Amino acid sequence: MIEIRDLSKRYGSVVAVDGLNFDVLPGRVTGFLGPNGAGKSTTMRMIMGLDRPSTGSARIDGKPYRRLRDPLRRVGALLEAGAAHGGRTAYHHLLWLAQSNRIGRRRVREVIELVGLDSVADKPVGEFSLGMSQRLGIAGALLGDPDALLFDEPVNGLDPEGIHWIRTLMRGLAAEGRSVFVSSHLMSEMALTADHLVVIGRGRLLADTGMAEFVQRDASSYTRIRTPEPERMRQVLDAAGIQVRTGADGALEARGPRQRTIGELAAVNGLIVDELSPQAASLEEAFMRLTAEAVEYHAGDLPEGGRR
Amino acid sequence: MTATVQQAVLTSEWTKARTLRSTTWPLLLTVVASVGLSVAFGLYLRGSFDRMPVADQRGFNTAEFAVGSVVYGQILLVAFGVLVVCSEYSGGTIRTSLAAVPRRGTFYSAKVLVGTALALVVSAVTVAGAYLAAHVALGSRSGPLLGPDESRILVGSTLYLTLICAFSIGVATMLRSAALSLGTLIPFFFVVSNILGHVPVVREIGQYLPDQAGHQIMVATPRPDSPLGPWTGLLVMAAWAVVALGGGYVLLTRRDA
Ligand SMILES: Nc1ncnc2c1ncn2[C@@H]1O[C@H](COP(=O)(O)OP(=O)(O)OP(=O)(O)O)[C@@H](O)[C@H]1O
Numbered sequence A: 001m002i003e004i005r006d007l008s009k010r011y012g013s014v015v016a017v018d019g020l021n022f023d024v025l026p027g028r029v030t031g032f033l034g035p036n037g038a039g040k041s042t043t044m045r046m047i048m049g050l051d052r053p054s055t056g057s058a059r060i061d062g063k064p065y066r067r068l069r070d071p072l073r074r075v076g077a078l079l080e081a082g083a084a085h086g087g088r089t090a091y092h093h094l095l096w097l098a099q100s101n102r103i104g105r106r107r108v109r110e111v112i113e114l115v116g117l118d119s120v121a122d123k124p125v126g127e128f129s130l131g132m133s134q135r136l137g138i139a140g141a142l143l144g145d146p147d148a149l150l151f152d153e154p155v156n157g158l159d160p161e162g163i164h165w166i167r168t169l170m171r172g173l174a175a176e177g178r179s180v181f182v183s184s185h186l187m188s189e190m191a192l193t194a195d196h197l198v199v200i201g202r203g204r205l206l207a208d209t210g211m212a213e214f215v216q217r218d219a220s221s222y223t224r225i226r227t228p229e230p231e232r233m234r235q236v237l238d239a240a241g242i243q244v245r246t247g248a249d250g251a252l253e254a255r256g257p258r259q260r261t262i263g264e265l266a267a268v269n270g271l272i273v274d275e276l277s278p279q280a281a282s283l284e285e286a287f288m289r290l291t292a293e294a295v296e297y298h299a300g301d302l303p304e305g306g307r308r
Numbered sequence B: 001m002t003a004t005v006q007q008a009v010l011t012s013e014w015t016k017a018r019t020l021r022s023t024t025w026p027l028l029l030t031v032v033a034s035v036g037l038s039v040a041f042g043l044y045l046r047g048s049f050d051r052m053p054v055a056d057q058r059g060f061n062t063a064e065f066a067v068g069s070v071v072y073g074q075i076l077l078v079a080f081g082v083l084v085v086c087s088e089y090s091g092g093t094i095r096t097s098l099a100a101v102p103r104r105g106t107f108y109s110a111k112v113l114v115g116t117a118l119a120l121v122v123s124a125v126t127v128a129g130a131y132l133a134a135h136v137a138l139g140s141r142s143g144p145l146l147g148p149d150e151s152r153i154l155v156g157s158t159l160y161l162t163l164i165c166a167f168s169i170g171v172a173t174m175l176r177s178a179a180l181s182l183g184t185l186i187p188f189f190f191v192v193s194n195i196l197g198h199v200p201v202v203r204e205i206g207q208y209l210p211d212q213a214g215h216q217i218m219v220a221t222p223r224p225d226s227p228l229g230p231w232t233g234l235l236v237m238a239a240w241a242v243v244a245l246g247g248g249y250v251l252l253t254r255r256d257a
């Protein structure tokens, strides 16, 4: 189990991670979702003891990563494709990695087979495609047969077959009772893999919820409004405390199924309404709305702040 | 599989060093280039020895002469020291390394130990090889095989080369980039230090620069105007290496990977 407590990271004036609290529990795939620059990689680096938190802590089974003995036997990580020197062969890369944590040579051969790199094991890593580098990184993560696994954007650069393979692998690892923590900026990808979701935006926690609940609560609905006077409608809705944003085609979108309230407000204020309809958002849209609110909130546009 | 953590990390660093061409080649070339130069200079001198002034003939020392060729090989040991560290910063290897060995002192000490031990072995082979080659090339001109001056020069030069490499490992750990490290160290050893060591005004300080201080042990007659003798000079050189390695340690443990 991985416990994140009040975790923050500041790089100069940039707040990359801002007071995160959540757990990654065994036996399930926890998706770590956020748009580009949300702080996912930074959080993972802090879990691995690579970057020092500005405040707070990340612990693995109660211990900071740096205090683990033979850490690769406890936590495996794919932080960036391969993260290996281009001049070394895949076998030699995995060999030194294994030796550093007292893992035998037989296991090196095993993981090479497991990720399907047998035929290129003696080639320099510099000649690998992105997909092969990802597989090498995954081999490194599996080397110590660890109980916790971290994958930072593992499907990057993989072809559909590779994506299917890693999805099956992650589900299999979770089914064996391991804690699997995988980041992505694609909701659609997470929908197929994760049991649990941790969503962040601008370094802040936006949601920590079961996949099913997320689908029900956040993907539920919004209300679409078309009016000749969108600006005035916006003001009226703002004044009533209803969150509203402009959709892709210029129509207004208010959170939740509120056509009744909005209709009344329009009547009271003498606004013409061309369309007022409840909409069901896709998971992807729900995610985008959730994170977009965080972005707006931080930009200071919404004085009340985004909702959780 | 009952190795201690320390042994495991040493083994791992040894594997890293031997499986990369950018670290094995500089070591091989150090030996080949130094011995080759020693043979070439030796053969040249064999033909021209009798034309040298008598005083120079008297003061001639084969060990000093051979080590003169080895000095050119030190540039390759500098390259080795730099590359053994900076190969970590290529392709994000350092993150993999520090995830595998999160105690940075353990990681760093293993890297320094393996790098320095390799440099020591290669330096010893290089110095011995260059000396024997010079002996053979010079024929009857060369003096006794192992007088007291010869032993001091040979042992001292081996240590000098090893310390140059250790110093480079420290500097490279601070700078992280191979281009930046080589671009700092090579002009420093071959240009700046020579100027500082010989220009009258700054010479007082220049004598204490690593290679100038270390140089005293490599000659039959150490410069009398230097405040440093052969062994004190080597000690100053060692102090430089310790400071550079310490600087590398402090930065490595403080900064994010
Ligand atoms: N070493 C660093 N120095 C300075 N700023 C950094 C550093 N690492 C990350 N940042 C900043 O911190 C923020 C979070 O970055 P991070 O890489 O963690 O995001 P991410 O969620 O992984 O994004 P992506 O989906 O693009 O991978 C960004 O604004 C980034 O510019």
Ligand SMILES: [Mg+2]
Pocket (backbone or CB within 6 Å): A040, A041, A042, A152
């Ligand atoms: Mg990232």
